Every structure is written in C-alpha cells, then in structure tokens.
Amino acid sequence: MTRFDHDYYHRYYGPAGVHAPEQVGHLATAVHAMAAWWGVEIHSMLDVGAGLGMWRDWYRRHHPAVHTLSIDISEHACRTWGHEQRDITTWRPERSYDLVVCHSVLQYVADEGVATAVEHLADATECVLYLEAPTTADLAHVVDPQRTDMEVHHRSGEWYRALLGQWFQQVGAGLWVKRGTVPMFELEAAAP
Numbered sequence: 013m014t015r016f017d018h019d020y021y022h023r024y025y026g027p028a029g030v031h032a033p034e035q036v037g038h039l040a041t042a043v044h045a046m047a048a049w050w051g052v053e054i055h056s057m058l059d060v061g062a063g064l065g066m067w068r069d070w071y072r073r074h075h076p077a078v079h080t081l082s083i084d085i086s087e088h089a090c091r092t093w094g095h096e097q098r099d100i101t102t103w104r105p106e107r108s109y110d111l112v113v114c115h116s117v118l119q120y121v122a123d124e125g126v127a128t129a130v131e132h133l134a135d136a137t138e139c140v141l142y143l144e145a146p147t148t149a150d151l152a153h154v155v156d157p158q159r160t161d162m163e164v165h166h167r168s169g170e171w172y173r174a175l176l177g178q179w180f181q182q183v184g185a186g187l188w189v190k191r192g193t194v195p196m197f198e199l200e201a202a203a204p
C-alpha cells in the first residue's frame with residue numbers, strides 16, 4: 013500500500029498536522045486515568061494503525077512496564093517507526109490487550125473490510141477501546157479540511173455505533189468498554 017508513504021505522514025503529521033505528541037499525551041493521560049478510575053489496570057496495550065506511534069511512545073515513556081504492540085498496514089510507517097506490518101482487516105490478534113487504541117484508522121477501511129476489522133478490535137480488547145473515526149457529519153462540519161485527509165470513507169455515526177455496539181458499550185470521549193467487563197452507571201455511559 014503506497015498511499016501511506018513519507019509524503020502522507022509529512023502532510024498530515026508535519027508542523028501543521030492533525031495532532032502532535034503533546035496532544036496525544038494529554039489524551040493518553042486521560043484514557044489511562046479513566047481506566048484506573050474504573051479499576052482497570054493497563055498492563056498491555058495495542059496501537060492499531062499506529063502511524064508515528066505516538067500512543068505507543070507515550071506508554072513506553074510514562075509506563076515502561078506496560079507491554080506494547082503497535083501495528084500498521086504501511087510499510088513506510090513500520091520501517092520508520094518500528095511497528096509490525098499488519099492489516100487489521102485480515103490480522104486476527106493472538107491475544108488480548110487491556111487497552112486497544114484505534115485512532116483515526118477506520119475511515120480508511122473499505123466497507124467490505126470494516127466489520128471484520130471491528131471484530132478483530134473486539135477480539136483484541138480485554139477491557140477498554142479508545143476509538144476515533146470521523147463520521148459524515150464530522151467531515152462536513154467539524155474537521156478542518158485543510159489539515160484533514162478528506163479522501164476517506166464517509167459513514168454516519170449511527171452506522172459506526174451499530175457496528176461497534178455488537179461488542180462494546182460506548183462511554184464517550186472516544187472510550188468504549190467491552191461488553192461484560194466494566195459495569196457502568198446509567199448516566200456514565202450510553203444506553204447498554
């Protein structure tokens with residue numbers, strides 16, 4: 013796959029990029045702390061479609077005892093930032109991870125592969141999933157088209173919720189918990 017090459021990462025993760033390590037650090041800090049609040053200890057994390065590997069690097073720096081694995085479909089990303097080269101639509105993880113991160117990846121996965129990709133995310137997730145994928149409404153009204161790759165699959169939030177809801181309960185702010193793991197108070201999460 014050549015789409016995710018040097019120019020792609022330079023364009024979207026250069027100085028005017030979509031997000032930088034410092035911002036991901038704020039997010040990772042919050043996600044790790046929310047998991048702790050729920051009583052979930054993060055001993056292992058999987059970064060799916062890791063790109064520059066900002067989540068993995070945050071864990072290695074701040075929680076070096078956490079086992080990390082980062083995967084990406086891009087040969088360039090794997091060679092440059094040290095991931096295993098995997099396609100989440102075809103790679104079924106052999107074990108589960110306390111935290112799975114899938115940050116800005118599913119919009120690249122074609123309709124025919126996305127259900128399998130989400131099934132693989134569910135297989136990989138022991139407890140907590142952090143997921144961000146821009147929806148049709150986000151692409152029309154929320155994202156900055158100058159800084160965001162608009163050549164992606166446009167799907168509604170309802171569509172993603174129906175798919176993810178088979179395995180996960182949506183908590184909010186990108187957080188989902190695997191069904192049957194963390195009991196949520198009624199007002200803490202979306203309806204189960």
Ligand SMILES: C[S@@+](CC[C@H](N)C(=O)[O-])C[C@H]1O[C@@H](n2cnc3c(N)ncnc32)[C@H](O)[C@@H]1O
Pocket residue numbers: 016060061062063064065066083084085086089098099100101114115116117120121
């Ligand atoms: C927008 S970047 C996000 C990078 C990183 N997650 C972040 O948020 O900084 C999308 C990444 O998803 C990867 N990707 C796209 N399709 C994939 C697939 N089917 N399996 C694994 N990785 C994929 C691309 O190679 C690219 O590195």
